[in-house]
Amino acid sequence: MSDPIHPVILCGGGGTRLWPMSRPARPKPFLPLLGERTLFQQALDRVAGSSIFAPPTVVAGEAHIAPIREQGGDALALIVEPCGRNTAPAIALAAARLPDDAVMLVCPSDHHIGDVPAFVAAAEAAAALARQGYLVAFGIAPDRPETGYGYLKQGSEIAGGFELDRFVEKPDRERAEAFLADGSYSWNGGIFAFGAGQYMEELGRHRPDMASAVRRAVADGRDSNSTLRPDAAAFESIVGESVDYAVMESTARAAMVPVSMAWSDIGNWQALHEARAATGADAQGNVADARHELSNCTNVMAVSDGPRVSVLGLEGVIVVVDGDDVLVTSAAGAQNVGKLSGAGK
């Protein structure tokens, strides 16, 4: 049996497009958007209870400590980012603390994965490639010409996966349709497997200032009660950059493993509607608790923290009631929820 994989779970991003349920005081990862468990708890659950995974490390900002401890427990290893500097430094904080030969599995904390066995199998395949020195991205099989995600273009086949030809920015509709038809493009879901030493070595090669600043921040940090607080001054000096740009597009050793695992980033209310509909909708595609009343409706979702919602004669509409806010949006409008003046409050 191989050494266990070290999950690194990243908590970041505001989730303003899931306003009014997601708010600064109660961000998206910590909401039970699908099922009883929050997205963060589900991220922990996926890597718990098997010898495949070591105990996870969570990297998060100060604002997230309370819900992380509440939902993840006091024993969970936590690294507190002094400030947000995007994903490359966040991952490096975890990598710098692990043994060089440890394999990390970097996962967002706010996505949904419907097929957990497929996720675990892909994690093992990616870890095997990482042990051979590859920096490995999950390539999520696309099922529609999505314009909201970045894409991965696969290169030559290698044992257990593919070389990664390149990252592709969010495409327009026409290109997205061409990607889907082509078959060699997959979605970049922000899930990666790296050897910890390998990651720091690549970072040192392509972003030497970032790598040394992270090493300094960790060395000068305070560590107590399962919580590492890296040195703020060192970390703040970093110019933030995503792992995609800082490492994956620079390295000569990028690979990908294709995976089909009923994944969604739950990026907006329409994405949540689709994810919920996949697990339980009525014959008309409606999703709502029984206390709500949807009459002559198709593909309607109602979500409420209290008031009863009654909907009549509508199609493709999402209703969200939370505190002193009521949101009513079309599927297309869901993309723009984050731009509402109330969102983010």
Add this chain to the structure above:
Amino acid sequence: MSDPIHPVILCGGGGTRLWPMSRPARPKPFLPLLGERTLFQQALDRVAGSSIFAPPTVVAGEAHIAPIREQGGDALALIVEPCGRNTAPAIALAAARLPDDAVMLVCPSDHHIGDVPAFVAAAEAAAALARQGYLVAFGIAPDRPETGYGYLKQGSEIAGGFELDRFVEKPDRERAEAFLADGSYSWNGGIFAFGAGQYMEELGRHRPDMASAVRRAVADGRDSNSTLRPDAAAFESIVGESVDYAVMESTARAAMVPVSMAWSDIGNWQALHEARAATGADAQGNVADARHELSNCTNVMAVSDGPRVSVLGLEGVIVVVDGDDVLVTSAAGAQNVGKLSGAGK
């Protein structure tokens, strides 16, 4: 100058199609649906402050006494129906109390009239016909092939109006379009002018049991503090019937006056949306307080007793927030609000 016209304002009906704002404890006439004043107050306002009208009489059920006194004052003459028996007996309660030569103007309490001078002019025309012995209905000029109202077919022209050929039940769409094209049909808005003695005489001729029961109920009633409480046993014995059937369709002396007065029965949320849009909407036909946010919307109305409403990318949708209920409906769905399981509670 003629003798003044005696307004008789009828308060009845639940207004369940305006749920959740209209509820049993706070029915439609007593809500400020258009402007600062409630529909009931507007009905009083229309007949106040001129020598054309005498002080009004209000006929209502027990449940409405509190809001009537609160909104209309203690001096207002009130007749309390012991139970609901439809409009013919309700009007008779007022008629039996008035001098035989008094002319009554019977008005619902929960309609909207945008053009009050046109209403007053029609009232005077109708009263003039009533003084000649006609039983007179307002014939409201239709501006669309409405299937939700009854129609009046006009007969021969007479001085100041028309004979009333007949009442027509709510038509289907095709007939409604034919009525609109024909030009001799108008809406029955439930507004009538009668000589009080003439009304009781016609009722005695066509519904003798009803007429005598009403006379008994009034004679045996208790009258104090501007409030007449007719005898319950006598009134309960009546078989309820509308004035349309019991009197207007039976009499040989039915007439009508045509009127165009920006009338609406505010029969459902879509009707309220249209009435509000006529007095103030944005360029896209949206109607909402400034604290709400309507983004990329057309013909959307938002009404809320507290929470802020945000709507994105929708057309022809009505959102109503009241207490623990949120209603979201299409224009067509507004017809069916009264059938929701929550409506009426």
